[in-house]
Amino acid sequence: MKLDARLQAVLDFVPEGGAVADIGTDHGYLAAALIEEGRAEHVIASDLNLGPCEAARRTVREQNLKEQIEVRQGDGLTVLAPGEVQTACIAGMGGALMADILEAAPLVVRKLKVLVLQPMNGEYELRHYLYQHSWHIADETLVVADDRIYTVIRAEKGRRKMPDPLTLEIGPVLWEKKPELLRHHIESLLFATRRAAAGMEKSERAKKSAKYKKMKERIKALEERLVW
Structure with a gap:
């Protein structure tokens, strides 16, 4: 099979x-x-x-x-x-x-x-x-x-011990092992987050929200995970 x-x-x-x-x-x-x-x-x-x-x-x-x-x-x-x-x-x-x-x-x-x-x-x-x-x-x-x-x-x-939220999303063992596809995996998470942030940026009210602030922080954190 x-x-x-x-x-x-x-x-x-x-x-x-x-x-x-x-x-x-x-x-x-x-x-x-x-x-x-x-x-x-x-x-x-x-x-x-x-x-x-x-x-x-x-x-x-x-x-x-x-x-x-x-x-x-x-x-x-x-x-x-x-x-x-x-x-x-x-x-x-x-x-x-x-x-x-x-x-x-x-x-x-x-x-x-x-x-x-x-x-x-x-x-x-x-x-x-x-x-x-x-x-x-x-x-x-x-x-x-x-x-x-x-x-x-x-x-x-x-x-x-519970991993931190970003590591839970990326994968704790994936982050530890750093397989060949990990950069592509993180980039796909980053793409989805940037796209969601771009949608919020069309509204001034949304840009002032706590949700938008967290999204920008998440983008920064994901970008940092691309460097090892």
């Missing part, structure tokens, strides 16, 4: 052995690759909607993996029993929604050892939630797929 760079990065963060949940499985490609590459012994693939579940079941049949992969339709982690899997992968949705999914199944989350998360946006909210709830970022990476940079996060159990 050939994966794109985004899903391959998710797979690479999954520890070998044990049972894995693929939440929001879509076509089931990640679930199939987890078995075929020996990352998991058993996978529970789930999706909220019937269409993706049917597509995943088709992939499972075509790859002859019915003994190793079970497809369940349902909402997030609520399809799981506590302790049924050790690792949960959630990819292709917003970070705030991922936090909601974790919040909705506390008994399941309590038994998990590893979370592999690929947010489409809302990285700050997701990282903040993790640190607030006794998880921490053990590893992160940036990958390019479809001309877009994606963040992939591996979170593990254990309370750590």
